[in-house]
Amino acid sequence: MSGTFISFEGPDGAGKTSALRAITATLQPMLGDRLTVTREPGGNAISESIRAIILDRANTAMDYRTEALLYAAARRQHLAETILPALAAGQLVLCDRYVDSSVAYQGAGRQIGERAVAQMNQFATDGLLPALTIYFDVPAEVGLQRIQAHRDPQQVDRLDVEKTAFHDRVRAAYLRLQAANPQRIKLIDATQTPDQVVAAALTLIKQTASGYFTAGA
Ligand SMILES: Nc1ncnc2c1ncn2[C@@H]1O[C@H](COP(=O)(O)OP(=O)(O)OP(=O)(O)O)[C@@H](O)[C@H]1O
Ligand SMILES: Cc1cn([C@H]2C[C@H](O)[C@@H](COP(=O)(O)O)O2)c(=O)[nH]c1=O
Numbered sequence: 001m002s003g004t005f006i007s008f009e010g011p012d013g014a015g016k017t018s019a020l021r022a023i024t025a026t027l028q029p030m031l032g033d034r035l036t037v038t039r040e041p042g043g044n045a046i047s048e049s050i051r052a053i054i055l056d057r058a059n060t061a062m063d064y065r066t067e068a069l070l071y072a073a074a075r076r077q078h079l080a081e082t083i084l085p086a087l088a089a090g091q092l093v094l095c096d097r098y099v100d101s102s103v104a105y106q107g108a109g110r111q112i113g114e115r116a117v118a119q120m121n122q123f124a125t126d127g128l129l130p131a132l133t134i135y136f137d138v139p140a141e142v143g144l145q146r147i148q149a150h151r152d153p154q155q156v157d158r159l160d161v162e163k164t165a166f167h168d169r170v171r172a173a174y175l176r177l178q179a180a181n182p183q184r185i186k187l188i189d190a191t192q193t194p195d196q197v198v199a200a201a202l203t204l205i206k207q208t209a210s211g212y213f214t215a216g217a
Contacts, residue, residue: 005130006132006133007094007098012143023094024094036086041070041075053070054071064106067110076125092212105159108172131184139191186204
């Protein structure tokens with residue numbers, strides 16, 4: 001595997017997707033087809049189908065372990081079909097969410113156990129972790145306010161509508177993950193302006209994936 005894998009993490013409304021869009025606009029002209037930008041759950045037809053089931057607000061009967069297994073299934077397919085081939089081809093892979101989301105949302109948010117969810121994902125991913133995870137940190141209420149203020153009501157999904165206590169547990173779990181894995185997970189204060197957040201993320205990406213940015217690369 002010769003590429004570099006970087007994930008973006010954070011509570012709902014932290015600004016990951018907006019930042020990833022701005023970062024892609026900056027990096028695409030430099031890297032061309034050496035850049036893959038993708039997301040979880042999703043990234044290919046099978047995983048996007050699983051995403052639609054998980055996030056459908058009509059699916060109120062979904063058991064929490066079913067939810068965790070569906071995220072892991074979508075992730076396995078995404079890894080096999082999208083991420084591993086891109087890494088094998090030497091690409092820089094930027095992924096909106098990965099395993100840490102399951103540990104934070106299902107393990108802590110749903111309270112089914114961070115360890116159990118991590119173990120299940122160890123099987124799903126064969127232990128593959130990103131070289132860098134950029135964690136966009138915002139208090140839960142800030143993220144939720146952003147979603148309420150800006151998101152099309154049709155786009156608000158089954159996880160977005162969870163109560164603040166759920167999102168507080170998610171953020172606390174992310175902070176624990178960051179403290180336990182300071183080499184891999186780098187925290188950005190995502191209450192800063194969008195430009196400041198994007199600049200901080202680009203600095204981290206260029207440090208970790210420096211080979212893509214050296215002259216003649
Ligand atoms: N730094 C920022 N300051 C203020 N508002 C922001 C900032 N970054 C993003 N936003 C706004 O917050 C909203 C949520 O942003 P975005 O969709 O990028 O978050 P996200 O982390 O991808 O959320 P989710 O995980 O729920 O999809 C958008 O309306 C976006 O314009
Ligand atoms: C990968 C993953 C995601 N989630 C949650 C987090 C969000 O509420 C939704 C969808 O993500 P998006 O950033 O809004 O596109 O799914 C989760 O609970 N567990 C996961 O593993």
